[in-house]
Amino acid sequence: MEKIAILCSGGDVSGMNPAIKRFVEYTYAKGMQPFFVYNGYEGLIDDHISEAHYEDVAGIMIRGGTKIRSARSVRFKEASYRAIAAENLRQKGISKLIVLGGDGSFRGMEHFYNETGIAFCGIPSTIDNDINGTDYCLGVDTALNVIKNAIDSIRDTASSFRRAFVIETMGRDCGYLALVSAITSGAEVCLIPEIPIDIHEYKGCFESQIRKGRDYFIAIVSEGLKNSSQVARWFEDELGFESRVSVLGHIQRGGNPSVYDRLMAYQFVTHAIDALQNGNNNSVICYTKSHFNFKSISEVALNPYTLDEALLTLGREQFAPSHCQM
């Protein structure tokens, strides 16, 4: 019986558990034997690898995070530890691996494949949605829904107290989460690395809005800019508006997986297992223009991600200070 393992590496996302459930079910359906690797590449090195059963995945569909845990591994960057990891898999007769992770994890896998020939398929998983070559990464939809709920709640209190709220979203250097959240929550301001805006340009327009009765502001700021507190201070100093910063932080990574992430998890895993069975040994399953397609590691991990141009155009139109409604 062919043996195949799954692991999660790097930041965890909601949607990993549905992927793990599908992995076990579909592997058995295909006549193969499924294995879990716990704690990412650390578990590969430490031989934290065990056979997976149906009962292991019962009831995990609704849970965020990952049942088999995730980790970052400094040791895996060294060839000597990768050799130990490969030996652990060989000892168990495991020749195929599915990796839920980001571009760093895939770069690690490329070394591993070149050195050991152990086949793998990567599934892009990060809430930042910043992996080149795929329009969608597992976990993004759940994160966006968590952010939406947070912004909606903050808006209630902001309007009751006449405050400006600066809400900082994750995303590292990628403004995707901030931009989509700002558009879909009707924020007044969206500041992301990809659309440079000088907050001072809003001053005249916002003063006019205040005169007409505006009693709150919502500004969404991407963490990559590292300027949330300066923006909050601007509302206080320039507009006389009491302000607060709300750093959403790790709540964005958790939560009950959305319907979309559950479905995407099922489809990503199905394609990954099919690919490995068909001899596609060294690829990442991507989702572009509403279709699944396989890409090489170099295409995915070695090029920087750029935000979709149509989305950027929407953002520029929506949030340009020159378009601010007086």
Ligand code: ADP
């Ligand atoms: P992500 O996969 O989300 O981008 P990281 O960049 O933290 O997250 O990478 C996850 C893990 O992948 C690292 O802890 C390391 O074990 C492995 N990794 C990353 N880059 C390399 C590399 N160049 N060579 C070997 N392993 C790597």
